Every structure is written in structure tokens, then in C-alpha cells.
Amino acid sequence: xxxxxxxxxxxxxxxxxxxxAASTIACKKDKENIDTEKPTIxxxxxxxxxxxxxxxxxxxxxxxxxxxxxxxxxxxYSIDVHHNFDHHSHSTEVEECTLEPIKKPVKPxxxxxxxxxxxxxxxxxxxxxxxxxxxxxPGNYHFMIQVTDQSxxxxxxxxxxxxxx
Numbered sequence: 501x502x503x504x505x506x507x508x509x510x511x512x513x514x515x516x517x518x519x520x521a522a523s524t525i526a527c528k529k530d531k532e533n534i535d536t537e538k539p540t541i542x543x544x545x546x547x548x549x550x551x552x553x554x555x556x557x558x559x560x561x562x563x564x565x566x567x568x569x570x571x572x573x574x575x576x577y578s579i580d581v582h583h584n585f586d587h588h589s590h591s592t593e594v595e596e597c598t599l600e601p602i603k604k605p606v607k608p609x610x611x612x613x614x615x616x617x618x619x620x621x622x623x624x625x626x627x628x629x630x631x632x633x634x635x636x637x638p639g640n641y642h643f644m645i646q647v648t649d650q651s652x653x654x655x656x657x658x659x660x661x662x663x664x665x
Contacts, residue, residue, distance in 0.1 A: 582610055643660075
């Protein structure tokens, strides 16, 4: 009876140690897989467009270009273009652009577009053609870019542009 009792205590002791070891390994593995980094938006390349203070002619088309990246997997990006006739600010750029006088919008250009990034890549060269109607108000606009990764982290970049005649 004593041998069985000692044997059971030894089995329980080793079972408890195995459980603790397995739990520790499982927790470390879960922590390693958690994405804690935001994606990035790179508009420093010569081909990137628009850049801070870019001018865009109304009635023309241009291609938005930026390099998007994430440490794990990209999910989507969105573009939001809206007027800045009231001089509000959410620019993320250091360089200030010259602002026209404050005015009321009559027929401002507005664009909101979301794009899913296929295949969950870590790097993606975003390209999206934008047509600027000829009859919209010229003036100061914000070009907002938001990128979201597969884990839900997002980053936003606010660029000031001017739509000209």
C-alpha cells in the first residue's frame, strides 16, 4: 500500500510538472503570434503620388501610388478626399502648404474609397486611379490614406493637396 501511495505521488508530481511546462510553452507561443505593430504608409518614392502640397488639375485623372507594409499581413486601405476650405487640420506632414482664403463650398470634390488587399501580403504597392470632375470647386483639399492590417491595427496619413483650374 505504501509503494502504491508513493508511486501515485510521483505520478501526480510529474503530471503537474508536465502540465506547467506545456502551459508555459503554449503561452509563449501565443505571445509570439500577437501582432502589436501598426502598418506603414510610404510616400517617399519618386513615383508615389500625391505628396504634401501636390497640385491636381480638375477635369484630369491621376493614380494614387504608395507603398504599404506590415510586419505580419496587410488587410485593406482607404482613401478619403475632402475639402479644406475652412482650414481645419489633420495633416500628418511637417511641411505646411499655402492655404487659399477661407470660403464656403459650392460643389466640393468628395471621394471615399475602401480597397481590400488580396492575399494578405506584408508589402503592397497601392495604385488606384482617381478621376477629378471638371465642375468641382478648386482649392485646398485633404487626401487621407488609412491602412489596416489583418489584426486590426491601422495608421493614417493626412496629406494637403490643391485642386487647381
